[in-house]
Amino acid sequence: MPELLETELKTYEDHRDELLGSDSGKFALIKGEQVISVFDTKADAIRNGYERFGNVPFLVKQIVQVEAPQNFTSNLLGV
Numbered sequence: 918m919p920e921l922l923e924t925e926l927k928t929y930e931d932h933r934d935e936l937l938g939s940d941s942g943k944f945a946l947i948k949g950e951q952v953i954s955v956f957d958t959k960a961d962a963i964r965n966g967y968e969r970f971g972n973v974p975f976l977v978k979q980i981v982q983v984e985a986p987q988n989f990t991s992n993l994l995g996v
Contacts, residue, residue, distance in 0.1 A: 925976035947976040
């Protein structure tokens with residue numbers, strides 16, 4: 918089974934330079950091999966994704982030059 922959102926992540930990478938030039942800092946809505954649209958806020962992009970596609974996987978990704986690693990911890994560690 919292919920990795921979830923693998924196609925969408927590749928689509929983002931394929932269009933990254935173009936998006937950085939015109940929409941840096943905004944949020945891209947990506948489904949399959951298409952950049953659907955770009956939004957000013959993450960919430961707007963997510964809302965539009967659900968309105969267009971329903972409750973199925975789609976990617977909302979901030980358009981940034983350098984990706985910042987994100988760390989999450991769980992309260993269940995050590996249980």
